[in-house]
Amino acid sequence: MATGGTTAPQLTAPTGPVARKRRGAGRLRGDWLGVAPFFAYVLVFLGLPLYMVLHGAFTNANGGLTFSNFSATFKYAQYPAAFRSSLILSAWTALIGAVFGTWFAAAVLTTSPRNPLRRVVTSASGVLAYFGGVPLAFLFIASLGTFGMVTLFFKNQLGIDLYAHGFTITSLFGIGLTYCYFQVPLMVILMTPALEGLQPQWREAVESLGGSQWSYLRHVAIPVLTPAFLANLLVLFGNSFAAYATALALVNGTVPLVPSLIQATLNGNVLVGQTNVGLALGVEMIAVIMVVMILYGFIQVRARRWQR
Amino acid sequence: MSVVAPVPAAGDLAVGQPQPPARRGRRFRRPRVWTTAIFALSALFFLVPLVSAFKFALQESSGKHGFGNFTQVFQSAPLRSSLITSLEIAGITAVVTLVLMVPTVIWVRLRLPKLSLLMEGVTILPIVIPPVVMAAGLTQLQGKAPAWLANLLFTSPITALTPFYVILALPLTYRALDTGARAIDLQTLVEASRNLGAGWPATIMRVVLPNIQTALFGAAFLAIALVLGEVVISSFLLYTTFPVQLIQEGQAQPGVAVALSLCSIFFTFLLLLALSFLGGRRRGMTRVGVL
Secondary structure (H helix, E strand, O other), rough: OOOOOOOOOOOOOOHHHHHHHHHHHHHHHHHHHHHHHHHHHHHHOHHHHHHHHHHHHHOOOOEOOHHHHHHHHHHHOHHHHHHHHHHHHHHHHHHHHHHHHHHHHHHHOOOOOHHHHHHHHHHHHHHHHHOHHHHHHHHHHHOOOOOHHHHHHHHHHHOOHHHHOOOOOOOOHHHHHHHHHHHHHHHHHHHHHHHHOHHHHHHHHHOOOOOOOHHHHHHHHHHHHHHHHHHHHHHHHHHHHHOOOOHHHHHOOOOOOHHHHHHHHEEEOOOOOOOOHHHHHHHHHHHHHHHHHHHHHHHOOOOHHHOO | OOOOOOOOHHHHHHHOOOOOOOOOOOOOOHHHHHHHHHHHHHHHHHHHHHHHHHOOOEEOOOOOOOHHHHHHHHHHHHHHHHHHHHHHHHHHHEEEEEEHHHHHHHHHHHHHHHHHHHHHHHHHHHHOOHHHHHHHHHHHHHHHHHHHHHHHHHHOHHHHHHHHHHHHHHHHHHHHHHHHHHHHHHHHHHHHHHOOOOOOHHHHHHHHHEEEEEEHHHHHHHHHHHHHHHHHHHOOOOOOHHHHHHHHHHOOOHHHHHHHHHHHHHHHHHHHHHHHHHHHOOOOOOOOOOO
């Protein structure tokens, strides 16, 4: 690579405009070579599985181009039903996660910056939000499963049999409860920077103008935070929609969510010859998340106006 | 309102630099009730499952109480071998990630800053494509790949999973490294080093890398933690990694699975906490890129 190429231009005086231009063009091509390994890697190892999904989704049994796999995902009741329950589950876990996560993050930020609680909360949130998956499922089996500690406590100490009242940890509600265990921490991580962006001067301004705590919230904090809140709500929605590890561990995949239907079509033991329909479901999942991400992008542009 | 709060000093008006909460002047009466309420609620929701899991794990299958479930990982051969497989994959994933991403991130910041947006877009792709869809694509690849490719990739869990785990970790690892590279004045450091006569290898090894040390640890750690927890792809491809074995264990011996789950959550937590001390000297609140 060109030696000293990055030194400040005013130090290495160019020898005439032509020489400068030629050198610039050569460097530009060289610059692209520097990122080539990365793009090649992504193209191969992300491109290959993605190509297999797309190719399968648009192929019929004889190998011809078709859209029938997609129409099948709307024709048979189980597929739209799975989409509906996946979307509903994602929506309510995202909403609960967003509300309680923001509230919790705001409460943590009222403590002193030197408080060790902050460090603990940040680290714990990181663990639960990003790496929970299977272990979280077992925490909930241990507490709310048939022989879970909380279930037994309710039964033996309070005389309430949760399972007799229709609760199971393997129901959609139970799974959603487990999802909240990583949704709330994720919101804490996502909202903390936005909450830190609230300048103390704004609060002081409201104060010196005679405003109350409520008018500060109503006219300053909530309007400023709304875009960030909505954007992060969408992240939580997508996170829950794409999640599968926890459900896989909780109920071994036997739950009417889109990911488990994809697994069923691939295994072929429940639905024979539907592999390509499963891949079409995969493409539809990508489409849903893409819509969510695009909305996120639009809102994020607005949210950044107040974050610097 | 008769009492006017003291006018903040001119410097305090500079927007953008984080300020500690004002200590002087009359403050609002903080709504303590709301803060206390959410702390109590969170403690209930987050600690009850942890405590229950601990109690649950202490019950051994023989009916006694003890730590037998926790030591099971050393006694059970399938658990041990799956853990070793996962640790190997995790280590290699971290190394591949650093070798691939560190030069790329440095390069983009030094030479192609305009590419940042594209990089962000590309590294977010693994989030747009859910693990289950990636896994579905890989099972197809496993079944339909030509023999040479299948032999190359799918004969061992390490070659089958590592390349794709690097991709899966990209959204986290890229952000960790990029945040680290942004936090220092890379351009000036490199210029200074080059002007003092250091070659490129010395500049990278002795100037750039030590300055983004925290980010390197952060990225490596995020990759390792992600691999140790990933279950969807490995179970679809029928490789017995640690979390896959954990699920199987959960059916026969739930106590063991719960004990190991607690351990894995706790160790990850300790590592993240240690990481936050590593990077936390400069700022009040730590950020390992994504955290």
